[in-house]
Amino acid sequence: MMFNLEKFIAEKVTGRPESMFLPDLEEHREELANRIEGKRVLVIGGAGSIGSSFIRSLLPFRPSELVVVDTNENELAELTRDLRSTKGMFVPERYTPYPMDFASPVFEKMFRTRGGFDIVGNFSAHKHVRSEKDIFSVEALLQNNVLHAAGLLALLGERPPEAYFCVSTDKAANPVNIMGASKRIMEDMIFSHSDRFPVKTARFANVAFSNGSLPAGFLARIRKLQPLSAPSDVKRYFVSPEESGQICMLACMLGENREIFYPRLREAQMMSFDVIGTALLEAQGYRVLECASEAEAIDRAEELRHGSDLYPVYYSRSDTSGEKPFEEFVAEGETADESRFASLGVITGKAVPDRAKVENLLRQLTETLNAKDASKEEVVRLMSEYLPNFHHLETGRSLDGKM
Numbered sequence: 001m002m003f004n005l006e007k008f009i010a011e012k013v014t015g016r017p018e019s020m021f022l023p024d025l026e027e028h029r030e031e032l033a034n035r036i037e038g039k040r041v042l043v044i045g046g047a048g049s050i051g052s053s054f055i056r057s058l059l060p061f062r063p064s065e066l067v068v069v070d071t072n073e074n075e076l077a078e079l080t081r082d083l084r085s086t087k088g089m090f091v092p093e094r095y096t097p098y099p100m101d102f103a104s105p106v107f108e109k110m111f112r113t114r115g116g117f118d119i120v121g122n123f124s125a126h127k128h129v130r131s132e133k134d135i136f137s138v139e140a141l142l143q144n145n146v147l148h149a150a151g152l153l154a155l156l157g158e159r160p161p162e163a164y165f166c167v168s169t170d171k172a173a174n175p176v177n178i179m180g181a182s183k184r185i186m187e188d189m190i191f192s193h194s195d196r197f198p199v200k201t202a203r204f205a206n207v208a209f210s211n212g213s214l215p216a217g218f219l220a221r222i223r224k225l226q227p228l229s230a231p232s233d234v235k236r237y238f239v240s241p242e243e244s245g246q247i248c249m250l251a252c253m254l255g256e257n258r259e260i261f262y263p264r265l266r267e268a269q270m271m272s273f274d275v276i277g278t279a280l281l282e283a284q285g286y287r288v289l290e291c292a293s294e295a296e297a298i299d300r301a302e303e304l305r306h307g308s309d310l311y312p313v314y315y316s317r318s319d320t321s322g323e324k325p326f327e328e329f330v331a332e333g334e335t336a337d338e339s340r341f342a343s344l345g346v347i348t349g350k351a352v353p354d355r356a357k358v359e360n361l362l363r364q365l366t367e368t369l370n371a372k373d374a375s376k377e378e379v380v381r382l383m384s385e386y387l388p389n390f391h392h393l394e395t396g397r398s399l400d401g402k403m
Contacts, residue, residue, distance in 0.1 A: 003283065003284055005209060005219075006240075008279075008283055009208045009238075009240050009241075010240070012276070012279040012280075012283070013208045013215075013238050013240075013271065014208065014238055014239065014240050014243075015269070016240070019240065019242055019243050019246060020239075020243060020263065020343045021246040021247060021250060021263075021344070023342040023343065024250060024341045024342050024343055024344060027342070028250070028254055031253075031254065032061055032249075032253055032254070035061075035162075035163075035253045036058060036061035036062070036063055036119070036253060037061055037062045037063070038062070038063070038064045039063045039064060039065075039118040039119050039162070040063065040064060040065040040114075040118045040119070041058065041063045041065060041066050041067070041117060041118065041119045041120075041121075042067045042069070042111075042117040042119070042120045042121070042161075043055055043066070043067070043068050043069070043120075043121045043123065044069045044070075044102045044120070044121065044122045044123060044124050045070055045102075045122065045124035045125065046068035046070055046076075046079065046097075046121075046123065047068065047070035047072050047075035047076040047078070047079045048070070048072075048075070048123055048210075048211060049207055049210035049211045050123050050207060050210070050244045050245060050248065051068075051070070051121070051123030052079050052245070053241050053242060053244050053245025053246075053248075054121055054244075054245040054248045054249055054252075055068065055079070055083075055245070056083075056089075056242075056245055057242075057245040057246045057248070057249040058119075058245075059083070059089060059090050059091065059092075060090060062090055062092070063092055064092055064094065065094040065095075065117075066091070066092050066094070066095045066096070067095075067096050067097075067098065067110075067114070067117070068095075068096070068097045068098065069097075069100055069107065070097075070098075070099065070124075071100070071101050071124075072099075073099035075211075076097045076098075076099050077097075080095075080097050083095075098110065102124055102152060103143075103148035103151060108155060111155060112158070112159075115159060116156070116159025116160070116161065117159075117161055118161055118162045118163075119161060119162060119163050119165075119252065119253075120156060120163070120164045120165070121164075121165045121166070121248065121252060122149065122152065122164075122165070122167070123166070123167055123248075124144060124148075125144060125145055125166075125167060125183075126140065126141040126144050126145055126179060126182075127169065127179065127212070132177060132178040132179060132376070134376060135369075135374050135375055135379070138178055138376050138379055139369045139374070141178060141179060141182060142178075142182055142365060142369065142379070143369075145179070145182040145183060145186055146182050146185055146186055146189065146362065146365070147362060147365065147366060149166065149189065150189055150362055153189070153190065153193045156193075156196075156197065157193065157196050160197035161197055162197070162198070163197075163198050163200065163252050163253065164190070164197055164198065164199045164200070165199075165200050165201065165202075165248060165251060165252035165255075166186065166190060166199075166201055167201065167202060167204075167248060168183045168184075168186065168187055168201045168202060168203045168260065169183045169203055169204070170203050170204060170205055170237065170327040170328065171183065171327065172184040172186075172187060172203055172331075173203060173327075173328045173329055173330060173334075174328060174331050174332070174389050174391075175387065175389075175390050175391075176390075176391055176392060176393045177392065177393065178376075178379070178380065178383065178392070181383045181387055181390045182383075184387055184390070185358075185361065185383065185386065185387065186201075187201055187260065188353040188358055189353075189358050189362070191258045191350055191353050192352065192354070192355040192358045193355075194257050194258050194352055195352065198256075198257040199257060199258060200251050200252055200255035200256075200257070200258075200259055200261070201251065201260050201261075202247050202248055202260065202261040203260055203261075203262045203329050203347075204237075204239055204244065204247050204261075204262060204263055204329075205236065205237030205238050205239050205263060205265060206236045206237065206238050206239075207239055207240075207241055207244040208238045208239065208241065210241060210244070214230060214273050215273070215276055215277075218230075218276070218277055218280050219280075222280070222281070222284065222311075225301060225304040225305055226298075226301055227291070227294075227297035227298055227300070227301045227311075227312040227313060227314060227403065228277045228281070228297075228311070228312075228313040228314070229294060229297065229313070229314045229315075229316075229403035230272075230273035230274045230276075230277050230313070230314075230315055231272070231273055231274070231315070231316065231317065231318040232272060232273075232274045232315040232317060233272070233317045233318055234272060234273060234318050235270040235272050235327075236270060236271065236272075236273070236327055237263070237265045237269060237270055237327055238271060239263060243263070247261060247263060247344065250341075250344065251344075255346070256348075258350045258352070259347065259350070260346070260347035260350070261344050261345070261346055262330070262336075262344070262345045262346075262347070263329075263343065263344065263345075264338055264343050264344060264345050274313075277313060277315075278313070281311045281313070285309065286309055286310070286311035287309055287310050287311065288310075288311055288313055289310040289311060289312045289313065290313055290314075290315060291312050291313065291314050292314075294314050294402070294403050296312070296314070297312040297313060297314040297403075298312075298403075300312035314403065329345065330345070330347060331389065332389070334347050334350075335347065335348055336348070357386075361382065361386045364382050365379065365382060365383075368382060380392050
């Protein structure tokens with residue numbers, strides 16, 4: 001019997017047989033069509049899990065042009081094949097996928113030659129907490145999430161779009177890791193440009209089985225008959241891949257300037273990764289064997305190659321840097337409106353940030369990263385001075401030191 005991942009996500013992870021945003025999509029369908037049909041669209045990072053889902057949510061409303069930029073050439077090719085092979089999928093005649101870096105000179109040349117776009121979505125991001133293991137990984141994260149994104153905003157200012165959207169994260173609310181803090185700074189950065197063109201963003205939950213996620217890693221481990229490992233004390237909100245694109249599309253097209261959308265999920269809907277791992281194994285006909293260590297789990301995995309249905313797992317408490325035991329969408333002092341949409345909350349009333357203050361932080365981060373003695377600690381200090389509610393959790397252990 002073939003394993004149906006979409007059905008598993010609906011039944012065991014989100015607990016929703018259909019998208020939680022379907023009522024909002026239906027209610028605003030005419031407005032969405034008016035705002036998208038005939039528009040020229042640019043999607044950066046469009047070959048990833050969320051970016052590609054955003055594209056699939058947008059295309060039924062018939063934009064006149066779609067340009068997709070991504071550094072992952074293989075995934076970009078697969079996106080094109082998937083769109084072209086899907087029954088009933090509208091793909092505009094002017095559809096162009098570009099394997100390029102949005103921070104590169106060739107991207108600037110392409111943008112200027114095409115005269116800009118009506119709708120721009122930026123999904124290029126470092127999204128993993130494991131991306132802050134040392135100063136080099138921290139620099140790569142900050143370049144992508146903040147510094148290069150600032151260059152993109154400056155470029156868009158030459159040909160202002162009707163709407164600009166970039167994805168944030170639930171980890172931006174009261175951040176405890178550099179990734180979450182970078183996204184919180186990114187929010188201020190885009191809002192500081194809101195006098196030039198409308199900017200919107202969304203904080204949302206983990207995307208179930210998205211590329212690079214721990215649940216996607218479960219599938220890879222099972223294919224290779226390797227043990228599963230997961231934290232037992234970390235709970236997260238989850239949305240389906242389809243829902244991840246829909247919330248971004250709704251925020252981009254229906255949000256007002258400087259608004260932050262989030263899914264109206266409640267604490268009882270959070271799940272821990274060990275529960276997902278166990279359910280996944282049971283759905284594929286295995287019995288779970290909990291082991292006391294990684295070494296034991298690796299040893300016992302050899303039995304799978306001889307037909308055993310006992311699948312070894314190692315579930316343990318989290319002890320790595322930057323991990324919150326739970327996630328939240330709204331930070332202290334923010335105003336949330338949960339009356340406008342059926343399944344969406346909107347953080348409203350965000351003031352225009354002091355652009356000089358934002359640019360000073362970007363300048364300080366650039367100078368620090370360019371220094372020969374650059375350190376992760378100095379970066380954390382600068383970010384903490386800018387974000388008083390950033391309380392970095394440093395344990396000295398990285399996820400890369402674990403299975």
